[in-house]
Amino acid sequence: MKLSFPDANPRARIEPFGxxxxxxxxxxxxxxxxWQTNVPVYHxxxxxxxxxxxxxEISGAGGKWEWQLVCAGGxxxxxxxxxxxxxxDGAELLTPSGVKPAAVAPERPAG
Structure with a gap:
């Protein structure tokens, strides 16, 4: 699966936090x-x-990714x-968190 943000800033600065x-x-x-030693770990x-x-902001908790949009000024x-x-891209079915997908009947060939 691939996630992307169409029309986003291609030069967005990536920085660690926490x-x-x-x-x-x-x-x-x-x-x-x-070898690399004493490499810091971030939230x-x-x-x-x-x-x-x-x-x-992308972080992890309990073995799951957390994504959060943060707006400037409030x-x-x-x-x-x-x-x-x-x-x-690459997902067959997407549902919001906590929502169970409805049963989907398989497609049948016409004829």
């Missing part, structure tokens, strides 16, 4: 020059100005959110 007290080490391969990442006046109002578009 640095945790945890750090990790990456010992990949045999060459210590390529999530923020796409600054994904749309004018709107940031996207709560997100419908007028501001009207510019946001989400495209989902």
């Amino acid at each position: 640095q945790l007290s945890t750090s990790v080490n990456y010992f990949i391969g045999n060459d210590p020059a390529n 999530g990442v923020r796409y600054r100005e994904l749309y004018p006046g709107i940031d996207l 709560p997100c109002v419908p007028e501001a959110l009207g510019q946001v578009r989400l495209r989902v």
Whole structure:
């Protein structure tokens, strides 16, 4: 599945937020020059100005992704959110969280 944001800012700045007290080490391969130690861990990442006046924050909790739109200057109002578009490719069925999909009968060939 692929998610994208049509007409979004292609140069939105990506930055981490919520640095945790945890750090990790990456010992990949045999060459210590390529090892990384004490790499900081963050709560999530923020796409600054994904749309004018709107940031996207992506984080994880309980093994699930959390996505949140944050509007500059206060709560997100419908007028501001009207510019946001989400495209989902590769999914067969999408339903809002907490809504169970209705039974869908398989298509039958005409004839």
